[in-house]
Amino acid sequence: MIKQMHVTGFMIYCPAPHMIMSWVYPREKIRHQWTDVEYWVEIAQTLERGKMDMFFFADGWGGGTNDASVRYAIQFPASDPVSLVPYLAAVTKKLGLAVTMSTTFYPPFMLARKLATLDHITKGRIGWNIVTSVSRGEARNFGMDDMPPHDERYDRADEYMEVVNKLWESWDDDALLMDMENGIFADPAKVHKIDHAGQYYNVQGPLTVTPSPQRKPYIFQAGASERGRDFAARHAECVFAVANNTQQMRSFCDDIATRAEKYGRDPGQIKIIWGAQPLVAHSHSEALARQQEIRARIPIEASLALLGGHLNYNLNTLDIDLPIADLNLKITGIQGMLEAAVKVDPNVTLRKMASTYLSGSDNGPMIGTAKQVADHMVYLMEEGGGDGFQITPSYYGPDYFADLNQMLIPELQRRGVFRTEYNGTTLRDYMNEDAPVRAAE
Amino acid sequence: MIKQMHVTGFMIYCPAPHMIMSWVYPREKIRHQWTDVEYWVEIAQTLERGKMDMFFFADGWGGGTNDASVRYAIQFPASDPVSLVPYLAAVTKKLGLAVTMSTTFYPPFMLARKLATLDHITKGRIGWNIVTSVSRGEARNFGMDDMPPHDERYDRADEYMEVVNKLWESWDDDALLMDMENGIFADPAKVHKIDHAGQYYNVQGPLTVTPSPQRKPYIFQAGASERGRDFAARHAECVFAVANNTQQMRSFCDDIATRAEKYGRDPGQIKIIWGAQPLVAHSHSEALARQQEIRARIPIEASLALLGGHLNYNLNTLDIDLPIADLNLKITGIQGMLEAAVKVDPNVTLRKMASTYLSGSDNGPMIGTAKQVADHMVYLMEEGGGDGFQITPSYYGPDYFADLNQMLIPELQRRGVFRTEYNGTTLRDYMNEDAPVRAAE
Numbered sequence: 001m002i003k004q005m006h007v008t009g010f011m012i013y014c015p016a017p018h019m020i021m022s023w024v025y026p027r028e029k030i031r032h033q034w035t036d037v038e039y040w041v042e043i044a045q046t047l048e049r050g051k052m053d054m055f056f057f058a059d060g061w062g063g064g065t066n067d068a069s070v071r072y073a074i075q076f077p078a079s080d081p082v083s084l085v086p087y088l089a090a091v092t093k094k095l096g097l098a099v100t101m102s103t104t105f106y107p108p109f110m111l112a113r114k115l116a117t118l119d120h121i122t123k124g125r126i127g128w129n130i131v132t133s134v135s136r137g138e139a140r141n142f143g144m145d146d147m148p149p150h151d152e153r154y155d156r157a158d159e160y161m162e163v164v165n166k167l168w169e170s171w172d173d174d175a176l177l178m179d180m181e182n183g184i185f186a187d188p189a190k191v192h193k194i195d196h197a198g199q200y201y202n203v204q205g206p207l208t209v210t211p212s213p214q215r216k217p218y219i220f221q222a223g224a225s226e227r228g229r230d231f232a233a234r235h236a237e238c239v240f241a242v243a244n245n246t247q248q249m250r251s252f253c254d255d256i257a258t259r260a261e262k263y264g265r266d267p268g269q270i271k272i273i274w275g276a277q278p279l280v281a282h283s284h285s286e287a288l289a290r291q292q293e294i295r296a297r298i299p300i301e302a303s304l305a306l307l308g309g310h311l312n313y314n315l316n317t318l319d320i321d322l323p324i325a326d327l328n329l330k331i332t333g334i335q336g337m338l339e340a341a342v343k344v345d346p347n348v349t350l351r352k353m354a355s356t357y358l359s360g361s362d363n364g365p366m367i368g369t370a371k372q373v374a375d376h377m378v379y380l381m382e383e384g385g386g387d388g389f390q391i392t393p394s395y396y397g398p399d400y401f402a403d404l405n406q407m408l409i410p411e412l413q414r415r416g417v418f419r420t421e422y423n424g425t426t427l428r429d430y431m432n433e434d435a436p437v438r439a440a441e
Numbered sequence: 442m443i444k445q446m447h448v449t450g451f452m453i454y455c456p457a458p459h460m461i462m463s464w465v466y467p468r469e470k471i472r473h474q475w476t477d478v479e480y481w482v483e484i485a486q487t488l489e490r491g492k493m494d495m496f497f498f499a500d501g502w503g504g505g506t507n508d509a510s511v512r513y514a515i516q517f518p519a520s521d522p523v524s525l526v527p528y529l530a531a532v533t534k535k536l537g538l539a540v541t542m543s544t545t546f547y548p549p550f551m552l553a554r555k556l557a558t559l560d561h562i563t564k565g566r567i568g569w570n571i572v573t574s575v576s577r578g579e580a581r582n583f584g585m586d587d588m589p590p591h592d593e594r595y596d597r598a599d600e601y602m603e604v605v606n607k608l609w610e611s612w613d614d615d616a617l618l619m620d621m622e623n624g625i626f627a628d629p630a631k632v633h634k635i636d637h638a639g640q641y642y643n644v645q646g647p648l649t650v651t652p653s654p655q656r657k658p659y660i661f662q663a664g665a666s667e668r669g670r671d672f673a674a675r676h677a678e679c680v681f682a683v684a685n686n687t688q689q690m691r692s693f694c695d696d697i698a699t700r701a702e703k704y705g706r707d708p709g710q711i712k713i714i715w716g717a718q719p720l721v722a723h724s725h726s727e728a729l730a731r732q733q734e735i736r737a738r739i740p741i742e743a744s745l746a747l748l749g750g751h752l753n754y755n756l757n758t759l760d761i762d763l764p765i766a767d768l769n770l771k772i773t774g775i776q777g778m779l780e781a782a783v784k785v786d787p788n789v790t791l792r793k794m795a796s797t798y799l800s801g802s803d804n805g806p807m808i809g810t811a812k813q814v815a816d817h818m819v820y821l822m823e824e825g826g827g828d829g830f831q832i833t834p835s836y837y838g839p840d841y842f843a844d845l846n847q848m849l850i851p852e853l854q855r856r857g858v859f860r861t862e863y864n865g866t867t868l869r870d871y872m873n874e875d876a877p878v879r880a881a882e
Contacts, residue, residue, distance in 0.1 A: 013558075015619075015626065024621045033619070035651060037530075037562045061550065062649040065632070073626035077649045080558040086524055087562055089478075090531035105551060109502065109582040117454075117521040121478045121528055140645035141550040178456075178474070180465045183738060185456065185514035191506070204581035208503040208518045210476060297624060 005381060005417045006273055006388025006431060007409070008096075009047040009055045009401060013040070014078040017058070018277065018392040020298045020306055023073050025396040032398070037087055042398040044088040047095055050405040051419050053430045054096030054127060055088065056220070056240075056390060057081035061105055063137015066314065068305035075309060082114065089122040096427035098127030098220060103160045104153060105133060105142055109203055112167040115217045116209035124213030124426035129220040130235065132157050135312045154227045156200045161235050163201050166194040168216045170206035218427045233259030238271040238431055240390055249274065249384025271431055272386040277394050278366040278373045280407045287367045294394055303354035311337065320350040370407035378417060446822060446858045447714055447829030447872060448850070449537075450488040450496045450842060454481070455519040458499070459718065459833040461739045461747055464514050466837040473839070478528055483839040485529040488536055491846040492860050494871045495537030495568060496529065497661070497681075497831060498522035502546055504578015507755060509746035516750060523555065530563040537868035539568030539661060544601045545594060546574060546583055550644055553608040556658045557650035565654030565867035570661040571676065573598050576753045595668045597641045602676050604642050607635040609657045611647035659868045674700030679712040679872055681831055690715065690825025712872055713827040718835050719807040719814045721848045728808045735835055744795035752778065761791040811848035819858060 015023035015034045023034065032039035044055050059081050069076045085097045099118075101111055118126045132153040133139075139147045147153065175190035194205035221236035223229055232239045233256055243249040257267035279294075281287035300320070308315040313331050325342050327350075341348050365376040377389060393400035412418035423429055456464035456475045464475065473480035485496050500522050510517045526538045540559075542552055559567040573594040574580075580588045588594065616631035635646035662677035664670055673680045674697055684690040698708035720735075722728035741761070749756040754772050766783050768791075782789050806817040818830060834841035853859035864870055 021624060023619070023626060024624055027621060035561060037564075041531075061554075062647075063645065065634070065647060067629035070627050070629040070632050071625060077627075077651050079561065079650045080555050082524070083527055083555050083558040083562060086527040087531045090528045105548065107546065107583050110546060113502075114521050114524050117524040120476060120520065121524060123478075137645070140643070142548050143643045178464070180468060183462060183465055183740070184512055185464060186511050186518075188508035188511040191511050193506070202581070202584045204504065204578070206503075206506060209520045210518050299624070 002416045003381065004419065005377065005412065006053045006271065007050075007412070007418060008053045008098075008273065008388070008390050009043065010058070010275065010390035010392040011043070011055070011397065012058045012060075012075055012078055013081045013084055014075055015073040017075065018275075019294065019394040020074065020302045021072060022294070022393065022395050024297055025399075029399065030396065034397075037084070039398065040084060040088060041091050043401055044092050044095060044097075046398060046401040046405060048092045050401065050409045051422060052095070052409075053388070054098050054125075054427055056098040056127070056129065057085070057100055058129070059100040059102075059131075060135070061102065061133065061138040062141050063135050063139070064309050064312070065137065066305060066308075066316065068301040068316070069309065072299065072302035072305065074302055074305040082118075085126070086118065086121050089118075089125065094125075094422045094425070096125050096127060096218070096430055097122055098129055098218070098427070100129040100131055102131050102133040102138075103157045104147065105138070108160050108163040108201055109167065109205075109207075112164040112207055113209055115164075116168060116207060116212050119212035119214050119217060120209070124428070126214070126217045127220055127238075127427050127431075128217040129222065129240070130157065130161075130231075131222070135309075137312075150225065151227055154223075154231050157231060158234070159198045159200050162198070163194070163196050163203050165216070166196055167203070167205055167207040170194055171211050173211065176210050214426050214428055218431055229255060230259055232256065233265070233270070234263045236270060237428070238273060238387075240273055240275070241386075242275040243384065246380060246384035249380065249386060253385040269432065269434070271388070273388045273390050274380070274384075274386055275392065276366060276377075276389040277392050278377075278404070278408065279394055280368070280370050280373050280403060282369065282407070284368045284372065287369070290395075291367055298355075300351060300355060304350065307350070307354045315350060315354075318350060320354070323347045323349060324353065370411040373408055374411040374415060377412070378415065381417075443857045444822065445860065446818065446853065447494045447712065448491075448853070448859060449494045449539075449714065449829070449831050450484065451499070451716065451831035451833040452484070452496070452838065453499045453501075453516055453519055454522045454525055455516055456514040458516065459716075460735065460835040461515065461743050462513060463735070463834065463836050465738055466840075470840065471837065475838075478525070480839065481525060481529060482532050484842055485533050485536060485538075487839060487842040487846060489533045491842065491850045492863060493536070493850075494829070495539050495566075495868055497539040497568070497570065498526070498541055499570070500541040500543075500572075501576070502543065502574065502579040503582050504576050504580070505750050505753070506578065507746060507749075507757065509742040509757070510750060513740065513743035513746065515743055515746040523559075526567075527559065527562050530559075530566065535566075535863045535866070537566050537568060537659070537871055538563055539570055539659070539868070541570040541572055543572050543574040543579075544598045545588070546579075549601050549604040549642055550608065550646075550648075553605040553648055554650055556605075557609060557648060557653050560653035560655050560658060561650070565869070567655070567658045568661055568679075568868050568872075569658040570663065570681070571598065571602075571672075572663070576750075578753075591666065592668055595664075595672050598672060599675070600639045600641050603639070604635070604637050604644050606657070607637055608644070608646055608648040611635055612652050614652065617651050655867050655869055659872055670696060671700055673697065674706070674711070675704045677711060678869070679714060679828075681714055681716070682827075683716040684825065687821060687825035690821065690827055694826040710873065710875070712829070714829045714831050715821070715825075715827055716833065717807060717818075717830040718833050719818075719845070719849065720835055721809070721811050721814050721844060723810065723848070725809045725813060728810070731836075732808055739796075741792060741796060745791065748791070748795045756791055756795075759791060761795070764788045764790060765794065811852040814849055815852040815856060818853070819856065822858075 011017045081099050136146050170192050172190035176186050177184050191206050196203045219237045221232040222240040223232050260267045279287050304315050311331050341353050452458045522540050577587050611633050613631035617627050618625050632647050637644045660678045662673040663681040664673050701708045720728050745756045752772050782794050
């Protein structure tokens with residue numbers, strides 16, 4: 001059997017998630033503004049019609065706001081996706097729904113209760129993307145002067161996982177009776193306090209939510225650092241990653257597999273999906289023209305604000321036309337991004353780097369006809385490995401995903417690499433048919 | 442014009458909110474179990490058909506679990522209402538939706554962002570019931586050994602309100618431009634950091650959510666203590682209270698009015714609504730028989746568990762047939778409940794008190810035909826004062842509220858004391874047509 005691909009919709013609950021200025025669109029074609037819940041309903045229902053695995057929401061807790069990020073809507077403002085997802089559950093039947101929630105900001109009892117409730121409400125369609133949060137701006141919205149050091153965040157997160165797993169297991173399978181004849185609701189001997197007393201957390205329990213369809217949310221993680229990969233290999237059912245070429249993909253997959261084995265886990269049970277932003281049109285030239293049009297409206301200040309946000313550093317005061325190597329920056333932001341860029345091109349400037357960052361220009365083979373893009377997706381899976389793609393729109397979301405449904409999805413289905421009907425009823429069913437019911441223990 | 446009454450549905454997201462054992466019901470009449478979201482959808486749509494102001498969810502964060510509370514489902518388990526309400530927003534058009542969120546457990550930035558998001562999603566139908574939380578069991582699910590002392594909780598809550606109000610005001614009215622022609626999303630000069638540095642909270646801001654339809658949630662509070670009433674008079678737009686007779690009602694209303702004036706607020710802008718549990722049937726004898734049937738299935742252990750939960754004290758080890766006065770209890774639980782009971786009857790026992798607690802027996806005039814109950818509700822408003830009733834079901838919620846729609850609501854409408862169509866579109870419109878847009882500053 002041909003290996004199946006997972007394809008998801010990946011966004012932030014904001015005006016322009018991963019393509020700068022994508023909130024700008026011809027007014028006559030805008031049916032709903034992003035501030036209206038109908039905009040998100042239309043996207044969710046479109047993803048479901050396309051049989052995509054899920055709607056996945058990245059998220060952060062603000063901070064790092066500067067004039068450019070407000071003026072151009074650089075991943076700002078951003079509303080709370082945990083409040084949106086139940087609404088989307090009510091207007092879909094099958095689509096998986098995954099939310100990002102931070103172990104630094106949500107108390108573990110609160111998170112465990114919310115996700116168990118959401119698993120009930122969605123009838124088993126909920127996923128959790130674990131983040132430990134990263135930026136000083138976020139910390140300062142939560143009474144801290146700065147984030148805890150990187151490794152401590154992960155130490156805390158390891159214990160956090162222990163706590164939430166205990167809570168999700170605090171009801172035995174046969175504890176709930178709802179015996180109306182004898183007036184017995186549940187068996188007290190089968191509902192357990194957890195009495196967790198650890199280095200970072202003290203939690204009594206039990207969870208106040210009955211066992212939910214998936215029992216635990218399907219678990220995602222996207223750590224790219226050494227410690228983050230280790231955390232993913234230990235706890236995640238699916239790792240979300242970004243890679244620039246098949247070599248990087250292959251080496252990431254191998255690394256996760258090695259680490260998983262260290263924790264006694266079957267690497268085949270850990271899925272890996274890649275961030276992607278295809279731009280599909282009826283002809284290659286139409287797709288390229290579309291890309292030009294999208295890029296032309298991006299001011300350099302906006303690109304710098306996004307890059308600076310991801311680096312957790314204000315780039316505004318720097319000379320953006322000097323080689324980065326000459327700026328003597330002490331930035332160790334996500335994935336050693338600056339170092340990597342300088343390694344590829346010793347003369348690269350911030351202007352050059354910013355202008356190609358999340359503006360589609362390094363996205364060559366993902367731009368073209370459905371056939372061209374499907375060819376490339378299959379090639380990436382075969383040569384690079386992994387299990388599918390998290391797709392984030394480069395223009396007005398409802399139209400972007402409708403275009404994928406019309407062109408790309410049928411092409412993938414014809415090749416037999418993507419489902420034509422949902423397999424099962426839960427997100428865990430879709431992502432991993434062979435998953436043990438309690439995968440993430 | 443005859444004074445209008447507010448009528449709401451009041452529940453907890455649990456099997457039996459305010460009538461012990463009300464999860465028991467003839468199986469053939471149960472369309473959805475409380476664990477299914479469809480149960481809550483049916484109730485919400487029923488309330489909306491009845492033109493009720495809102496669906497109001499009380500809530501707590503667990504703890505105090507003992508064998509009896511698990512066995513009989515005494516306000517346990519309880520799922521997260523903040524996760525349910527957006528789903529209910531998707532299946533209703535007009536109904537207000539109010540959730541309880543604790544100032545002790547939600548960080549203020551998190552709460553402000555969630556409620557602003559919910560106000561967008563519901564298009565202005567969200568309300569917030571402010572609680573400071575009370576029980577040791579809850580504290581122990583959040584890493585504390587016990588709750589902060591009562592007055593400190595309210596000091597913190599006062600500052601908390603300052604923080605969330607600043608966040609909800611951190612965008613000027615004209616900050617959001619979404620100017621697609623010129624590519625300007627928002628005016629950075631009109632989106633403000635709040636830089637709050639206080640005794641308990643340090644929060645930078647701005648809020649990452651654009652101004653929502655109501656700008657701020659409609660604010661409820663139910664503090665009964667001295668400090669709680671002061672807090673309500675200062676911050677609440679509507680106070681939710683429980684009273685046993687018209688004298689108590691009148692004195693509560695006067696007290697809130699006096700305190701409101703102290704804070705320079707117009708007492709007319711603070712609504713007061715009363716907890717109630719009418720039992721309506723086609724004849725008085727049918728209603729009484731229904732009440733008998735409901736009470737007969739309540740074990741004394743279950744009543745004691747509920748009373749103990751509300752007193753924040755485990756009553757299991759006490760002699761329940763001795764006069765309470767002889768037990769030498771040091772319980773200062775909600776509203777001096779024990780002292781008040783002993784004052785009324787010096788020989789009262791825990792058995793007697795528990796068996797009449799939330800089991801309908803002191804509910805006399807609220808049990809009968811629609812005409813009898815409507816008479817009593819109008820009498821209470823005229824003699825006791827206040828603005829309406831929070832109604833909590835005594836049996837299977839979907840049928841209970843459908844019965845009210847069929848019998849009680851038309852009776853109130855005939856008398857001209859309850860709306861026949863929703864006035865306006867927001868919860869603030871329904872609760873207070875004269876409210877200033879930014880009422881709770």
